[in-house]
Amino acid sequence: MARVVVDVMLKPEILDPQGRAVQGALGRLGLSGVKDVRQGKQFVIELEGDLEGDRAALMEQLAGELLSNPVIEDFRMTVEQ
Amino acid sequence: MARVVVDVMLKPEILDPQGRAVQGALGRLGLSGVKDVRQGKQFVIELEGDLEGDRAALMEQLAGELLSNPVIEDFRMTVEQ
Numbered sequence: 289m290a291r292v293v294v295d296v297m298l299k300p301e302i303l304d305p306q307g308r309a310v311q312g313a314l315g316r317l318g319l320s321g322v323k324d325v326r327q328g329k330q331f332v333i334e335l336e337g338d339l340e341g342d343r344a345a346l347m348e349q350l351a352g353e354l355l356s357n358p359v360i361e362d363f364r365m366t367v368e369q
Numbered sequence: 370m371a372r373v374v375v376d377v378m379l380k381p382e383i384l385d386p387q388g389r390a391v392q393g394a395l396g397r398l399g400l401s402g403v404k405d406v407r408q409g410k411q412f413v414i415e416l417e418g419d420l421e422g423d424r425a426a427l428m429e430q431l432a433g434e435l436l437s438n439p440v441i442e443d444f445r446m447t448v449e450q
Contacts, residue, residue: 289404295411310412313435319427321417323370330376330409331391336402346400354394 290339291368292347296356297328331355338369371420372449373428377437378409412436419450 298304304326311325331351339347348365356363379385385407392406412432420428429446437444 297411297413307412310436314414314431317427317431317435319416319431320424322414323417324415326413328411328413330378330411331388332378332407332409333391333395333403334405335400336404343401346398350395350398350400354398355391 289369290335290337292331292333292335292339292351293366293368294331294333294351294355295328295364296330296361297326297363299360299362302360328361329355339367370450371416371418373412373414373416373420373432374447374449375412375414375432375436376409376445376447377412377442378407378444380441380443383441409442410436420448 298307306327307325310327311322314322314325333347335347344367351363351365352358379388387408388406391408392403395403395406414428416428425448432444432446433439
């Protein structure tokens with residue numbers, strides 16, 4: 289069984305109003321020295337069998353096209369077999 | 370400088386319709402053997418200085434009360450100093 293984690297985050301040059309709101313809230317609630325907050329998505333996918341070959345290539349393609357928007361987001365995929 | 374990553378995920382017993390929709394889409398797009406998909410949030414927080422003592426305790430408290438909803442969500446916090 290494979291466990292795939294895909295982290296999706298706005299590209300650094302894209303404004304992140306949700307992250308900015310969280311940054312403000314953390315400061316108001318007493319946390320000092322907050323320089324930046326970015327908010328992203330995380331998908332945890334459990335697959336039967338190992339992820340390899342064509343299936344691994346398809347998983348990576350779908351992470352970049354279905355789970356994230358390549359115009360405004362970057363993704364990082366990690367696989368635990 | 371410290372970098373804090375907070376992963377927030379619905380508790381296992383809470384239904385995740387977004388994850389279920391992604392599971393269906395992955396299957397329709399040709400990925401076989403998808404057993405489960407859960408969708409969560411990820412916050413990446415950059416802080417001035419190291420995170421220790423009272424400030425670390427406050428960060429952990431806010432991760433559990435501001436960044437996540439303890440009724441329906443679990444969180445995991447990792448710190449890179």
